Amino acid sequence: xxxxxxxxxxxxxxxxxxxxxxxxxxxxxxxxxxxxxxxxxxxxxxxxxxxxxxxxxxxxxxxxxxxxxxxxxxxxxxxxxxxxxxxxxxxxxxxxxxxxxxxxxxxxxxxxxxxxxxxxxxxxxxxxxxxxxxxxxxxxxxxxxxxxxxxxxxxxxxxxxxxxxxxxxxxxxxxxxxxxxxxxxxxxxxxxxxxxxxxxxxxxxxxxxxxxxxxxxxxxxxxxxxxxxxxxxxxxxxxxxxxxxxxx
Amino acid sequence: xxxxxxxxxxxxxxxxxxxxxxxxxxxxxxxxxxxxxxxxxxxxxxxxxxxxxxxxxxxxxxxxxxxxxxxxxxxxxxxxxxxxxxxxxxxxxxxxxxxxxxxxxxxxxxxxxxxxxxxxxxxxxxxxxxxxxxxxxxxxxxxxxxxxxxxxxxxxxxxxxxxxxxxxxxxxxxxxxxxxxxxxxxxxxxxxxxxxxxxxxxxxxxxxxxxxxxxxxxxxxxxxxxxxxxxxxxxxxxxxxxxxxxxxxxxxxxxxxxxxxxxxxxxxxxxxxxxxxxxxxxxxxxxxxxxxxxxxxxxxxxxxxxxxxxxxxxxxxxxxxxxxxxxxxxxxxxxxxxxxxxxxxxxxxxxxxxxxxxxxxxxxxxxxxxxxxxxxxxxxxxxxxx
Numbered sequence: 113x114x115x116x117x118x119x120x121x122x123x124x125x126x127x128x129x130x131x132x133x134x135x136x137x138x139x140x141x142x143x144x145x146x147x148x149x150x151x152x153x154x155x156x157x158x159x160x161x162x163x164x165x166x167x168x169x170x171x172x173x174x175x176x177x178x179x180x181x182x183x184x185x186x187x188x189x190x191x192x193x194x195x196x197x198x199x200x201x202x203x204x205x206x207x208x209x210x211x212x213x214x215x216x217x218x219x220x221x222x223x224x225x226x227x228x229x230x231x232x233x234x235x236x237x238x239x240x241x242x243x244x245x246x247x248x249x250x251x252x253x254x255x256x257x258x259x260x261x262x263x264x265x266x267x268x269x270x271x272x273x274x275x276x277x278x279x280x281x282x283x284x285x286x287x288x289x290x291x292x293x294x295x296x297x298x299x300x301x302x303x304x305x306x307x308x309x310x311x312x313x314x315x316x317x318x319x320x321x322x323x324x325x326x327x328x329x330x331x332x333x334x335x336x337x338x339x340x341x342x343x344x345x346x347x348x349x350x351x352x353x354x355x356x357x358x359x360x
Numbered sequence: 361x362x363x364x365x366x367x368x369x370x371x372x373x374x375x376x377x378x379x380x381x382x383x384x385x386x387x388x389x390x391x392x393x394x395x396x397x398x399x400x401x402x403x404x405x406x407x408x409x410x411x412x413x414x415x416x417x418x419x420x421x422x423x424x425x426x427x428x429x430x431x432x433x434x435x436x437x438x439x440x441x442x443x444x445x446x447x448x449x450x451x452x453x454x455x456x457x458x459x460x461x462x463x464x465x466x467x468x469x470x471x472x473x474x475x476x477x478x479x480x481x482x483x484x485x486x487x488x489x490x491x492x493x494x495x496x497x498x499x500x501x502x503x504x505x506x507x508x509x510x511x512x513x514x515x516x517x518x519x520x521x522x523x524x525x526x527x528x529x530x531x532x533x534x535x536x537x538x539x540x541x542x543x544x545x546x547x548x549x550x551x552x553x554x555x556x557x558x559x560x561x562x563x564x565x566x567x568x569x570x571x572x573x574x575x576x577x578x579x580x581x582x583x584x585x586x587x588x589x590x591x592x593x594x595x596x597x598x599x600x601x602x603x604x605x606x607x608x609x610x611x612x613x614x615x616x617x618x619x620x621x622x623x624x625x626x627x628x629x630x631x632x633x634x635x636x637x638x639x640x641x642x643x644x645x646x647x648x649x650x651x652x653x654x655x656x657x658x659x660x661x662x663x664x665x666x667x668x669x670x671x672x673x674x675x676x677x678x679x680x681x682x683x684x685x686x687x688x689x690x691x692x693x694x695x696x697x698x699x700x701x702x703x704x705x706x707x708x709x710x711x712x713x714x715x716x717x718x719x720x721x722x723x724x725x726x727x728x729x730x731x732x733x734x735x736x737x738x739x740x741x742x743x744x745x746x
Contacts, residue, residue, distance in 0.1 A: 224608050229588050
């Protein structure tokens with residue numbers, strides 16, 4: 113087995129307990145560069161908590177998370193973002209009162225300090241990059257629209273776009289196709305397949321068809337522990353997984 | 361790709377805002393001085409000093425969603441810094457030779473102090489005092505902001521803590537009579553570098569200085585709002601976590617806007633001292649702080665100009681009512697606040713934007729056939745009118 117430090121993301125012995133309840137228990141897994149890693153599992157398995165731990169929203173009780181050999185557990189949220197980890201939330205998390213353009217602009221990785229933001233200029237570089245991303249997320253015609261008025265699927269795309277403009281090395285997506293129409297789902301799969309080039313992606317998803325389409329490797333979580341890991345083919349035929357999750 | 365209004369810096373909205381600022385400037389600088397006698401004009405000048413606080417609240421509360429119920433602290437500190445300078449000038453050894461210790465402010469003498477306290481010394485200098493007017497409140501806001509926002513204290517808890525600070529500062533000022541003038545405040549201010557500020561002529565000049573400062577502060581606020589920082593404030597009011605996970609240290613932005621609002625309030629406080637001729641703890645505590653929030657709410661907490669008009673209107677109503685029915689004012693104030701919260705949450709500016717602005721725009725664009733009617737785009741009440 114390769115030295116863990118070769119991995120882009122190495123999670124080892126990760127544990128977090130809320131009032132004695134171990135939501136994540138001694139969890140270890142690795143994400144390679146350019147790998148699409150999907151986490152599946154029943155409700156309450158600790159999937160979202162794992163993403164929360166990686167991006168610094170929740171503090172670990174034990175264990176380590178190394179991103180390019182940098183320990184993330186000691187860093188603040190915005191430092192983790194600057195290190196190259198982007199996170200999409202489960203419910204579309206966008207700024208309702210701002211336009212699509214402004215939503216994307218805020219995520220543009222420049223002028224992130226107070227005075228940097230005061231002096232920030234909306235120059236050609238920003239405009240071009242926003243236009244490029246908007247094209248990718250099918251929102252070119254909505255740039256001046258307030259984000260509030262977008263459809264649910266468009267909001268999900270917008271948030272994905274806000275991450276893309278940051279250009280993170282590791283992109284974490286929490287149920288990116290949940291609540292989408294069939295048509296939107298297809299477009300999202302197409303979008304994800306395009307944006308995962310040259311970066312690693314960690315996805316939580318319930319939609320098995322979707323997982324099968326994109327996953328390089330699948331980790332099945334159950335009660336905060338790993339139940340099974342490997343290719344989709346392998347996981348699907350694992351009797352333990354069939355019993356607790358895929359079922360019937 | 362088509363270049364749209366917003367991407368090119370929204371020329372339409374910017375012109376609209378500049379027209380608004382110009383109209384306000386005309387109203388304050390030309391209409392009011394022509395229409396009012398010196399006594400009334402001085403009163404409007406006093407009201408306008410509260411407008412500085414309201415401007416700060418528009419950014420802090422309206423944009424960033426941080427409700428401070430302690431802006432009186434900063435208004436008061438700014439005012440006290442100015443008052444300390446003026447008091448020292450009024451307490452020259454010749455003017456105070458009947459005191460047991462000549463050369464110190466009268467209230468110190470009454471409280472058996474025999475020397476000027478160390479922290480009063482630098483206020484002999486006008487330059488220091490003017491810097492202190494802004495720096496002292498901003499520094500306090502920085503310390504409070506650092507302690508609160510880095511620990512992610514927000515919302516109601518923050519509001520309550522600011523209120524507690526307002527109470528503490530009032531008690532401190534009242535209790536330390538010998539150093540602060542106590543409950544009476546610092547009174548009997550006479551001259552600024554030898555220029556008598558009590559004459560009608562001086563009051564007129566100060567009114568215009570105040571008006572110019574107010575317009576300047578509005579322009580400064582507009583700059584902040586139109587910068588990316590302004591949009592980040594709105595973003596973090598909505599979705600703080602999303603801003604944090606977009607690589608921003610959210611606390612720093614909150615600290616900035618809180619300090620900025622404090623500095624604006626302080627300028628108002630200093631101008632209050634100059635125009636009214638005294639400063640006392642009754643402008644520091646909880647009640648004045650909440651009244652200032654009401655000015656902002658009535659005008660529209662999302663609109664800079666609305667906040668100024670709101671301040672003028674509420675204070676004008678207050679004076680009118682308390683001149684004829686003094687006991688009614690408090691009830692009217694309460695009713696006003698309930699009305700704003702229940703009926704028109706975006707204040708006067710919201711009402712204007714919803715009911716008046718569409719008609720105005722239609723009327724204006726009818727006159728210019730070449731211009732595509734911008735009224736077609738929906739501008740919701742709470743982003744516009746600033």
